[in-house]
Amino acid sequence: MKLIKSEMAGTVLEVKVKAGDWVNAGQEVAVMESMKMEVPVVSPSAGKVAAVLKSAGDFVNDGDALIELA
Amino acid sequence: MKDLAGLTEKLKRGGEPKYHERLAELKKLFARKRIELLCDKDSFVEDGLFANCLDESLAADGVVTGLGMVAGRRIALMANDSTIKAGSWGARTVEKIIRIQETAGRLLLPLIYLVDSAGARITDQVEMFPGRRGAGRIFYNEANLSGKIPQICALFGPSAAGGAYIPAFCDVVVMVEGNASMYLGSPRMAEAVIGEKVSLEEMGGARMHCSQSGCGDFLVPNETAAIEIVKRYLSYMPQRGGEPPVVTKTLPPEKGDLRAIVPDSPTRAYDMHQVIRQIVDAGSVMEIKELYAKELITVLARIEGRVVGVIANQPLVKGGVIFSESANKAARFIQICNAYGLPILFVEDVPGFMIGSQVERNGIIRAGAKMIHAMSTVAVPKIALIVRKAFGAGLYAMSGPAFASDCVMALPTASIAVMGPEPAVNAVYFNKMETMSPEEKKSFVADKVQEYEKDIDLKRMGSELIVDHLVDFPDVRKEIAIRMGYYCEGLSTRLAPSPILPM
Incomplete structure (x- = not known):
């Protein structure tokens, strides 16, 4: 199990994957909004999405998990 | 004395064959091979080969020190020999390191540390640890040489406990992935003393130090690559602090369209590396701390053959916002540029310093102050190029108009505001x-x-003399190159040796 984490505090703008999807390393899986900037979140590794833990509008801190990979 | 040649040859072989075999297993090179790869042929002269030679198993007492040439330039160096008691420090090892530091300081030559050492020889501690010329003196010397001569470290193996401070006091550290490590207490000690179970890689591996702790500057796959990085870095440096590096021949920048790189939407991310490559000489970029605090880019590069330091916000990572880590990274890089006479180009697209309770607790204000302090007190020229956003204290920290910048220029896409x-x-x-x-x-x-x-409105920024110049995309490189020439006039008379503080 691997977690894709937020790298900074901000609000989730969009989650681009859903449970069951396959993601590649380096793929953009979500977009955050922070400091009025769109901040892409990329997956550090390849894997199948086991769960989406946050959704659009949620506040997350630096280090909070957004997506769980199986 | 009989058979000097035989003794010399034996000492130059280092430790017993089994230790050389162990090196090969780890894909490590013998200390003298590292020196051979670094130095020009037949240029190296060594002192202290006979240190501790009454005990022939302690060849050179585990460290090679001397003077050599790198690409035709004179340098001083030390290289731990890990085939002798794992490169550990005895009394004469320490004395030899101190002496080569003194020599480098006297002759004002760059000093290169090729490190691969298990640390103190505890059995010799009274002779090598506490006294006036004990190991502490090595760090005293490094701190006092800082900014006077380039100090470069290539880390090929461990640098444990006190030994970890040799790299930490150098201007830059090159680390070989898989073999290099730095730590105060080993994983074994951590388990015994605080109960933590952790691997050596996690504790103090090269990748960790280059991406998380900020102790490493260059992560390389093998020793040959490490030596190449040392040589290349040195090519951007002058022989000593207070004098700028030599200007080499001009190369045109990479082909491309600067306008097309910057998105129209002010919130969209893009890769600032591409912008830098449109400004500097093709192939001249050498990035420092590429893996650490990537929201801020620090590179050495050349513009029309002149070495410059470039500090740029990276909108692609964390929106280009400045964090404590990026502020510390910038502050240190600014000090390196100032010590070695490199004019600094700030390439700006910064929404500001990060806000929120997490970063306040992490000391974002003092990190920001450190960056602004470093930027404010340099003697080298500063040019700020505002590409897109220059908001809040971001404008200030990136060499804003109030900070005696030689020139603040803005592109048509720029926006300056609180x-x-x-x-x-x-x-x-x-x-x-x-x-x-x-x-x-x-x-x-x-x-x-x-x-x-x-x-x-940007026109108003020009009208109110807030920016010195509004520059259009096709003219950016030319404007910067011409201005750098003027601003560097008589630079060596304005420079004073200035130390580089550890991060």
């Missing part, structure tokens, strides 16, 4: 908007945002 339009409207009219309906609020904000944007 903060972006929406947060500004929210801050000013927060109370007033509380009583409004959602529809009322929306149109009110839209009106005020428009008003705000007019207030900070």
Whole structure:
């Protein structure tokens, strides 16, 4: 199990994957909004999405998990 | 004395064959091979080969020290020999390191540390640890040589406990992935003393130090690559602090379209590396701390053959916002540029310093102050190029108009303000908007945002002399190159040796 984490505090703008999807390393899986900037979140590794833990509008801190990979 | 040649040859072989075999297993090179790869042929002269030679198993007492040439330039170096008691420090090892530091300081030559050492020889501690010429003196010397001569470390193996401070005091550290490590207490000690179970890689591996702790500057796959990085880095450096490096021949920048790189939407991310490559000589970029605090880019490069330091915000990572880590990274890089006479180009697209409780607890204010302090007190020229956003203290930290920049120039896409339009409207009219309906609020904000944007219009920034110049995309490189030439006039008379503080 691997977690894709937020790298900074901000609000989730969009989650681009859903449970069951396959993601590649380096793929953009979500977009955050922070400091009025769109901040892409990329997956550090390849894997199948086991769960989406946050959704659009949620506040997350630096280090909070957004997506769980199986 | 009989058979000097035989003794010399034996000492130059280092430790017993089994230790050389162990090196090969780890894909490590013998200390003398490292020196051979680094130095020009037949240029190396060694002192202290006979240190501790009454005990022939302690060849050179585990460290090679001397003077050599790198690409035709004189340097001083030390290289731990890990085939002798794992490169550990005895009394004469320490004395030899201290002496080569003194020599480098006297002759004002760059000093290169090729490190691969298990640390103190505990059995010899009274002779090598506590006294006036004990190991502490090595760090005293490094700190006092800082900024006077380039000090470069290549880390090929461990640098444990006190030994970890040799790299930490150098200007830059190259680390070989898989073999290099730095730690105060080993994993075994951590388990015994604090109960933590952790691997060596996690504790103090090269990748960790290059991406998380900030102790490493260059992560390389093998020793040959490490030596190449040392040589290349040295090519950007002068022989000593207080004099700028030599200007080499001009190369045109990479082909491309600067305008097309910068998105029209102010919130969209893009890769600032591409912008830098459109400004500097093709192939001249050498990035420092590439893996650490990637929201801020620090590179050595050449513009029309002149070495410059480039500090740029990276919108692709964390929106280009400055964090404590990036501020520390910038502060240190600014000090390196100042010590070695490199003019600094700030390439700006910064929404500001990060806000929120997490970063406040992490000391974002003192890190920001450190960066602004470093930037404010340099003697080298500073040019700021505002590409897109220059908001809040971001404008200040990136060599804003109030910080005696030689020139602040803005591209047509630039925007200078305390903060972006929406947060500004929210801050000013927060109370007033509380009583409004959602529809009322929306149109009110839209009106005020428009008003705000007019207030900070770029033409006005030119008219009010806030920026020195408005520059169009095709002219950026030429403008910077010509100005750097003027601003560097008589630079060596303005430079004073200035130390580089550890991060």
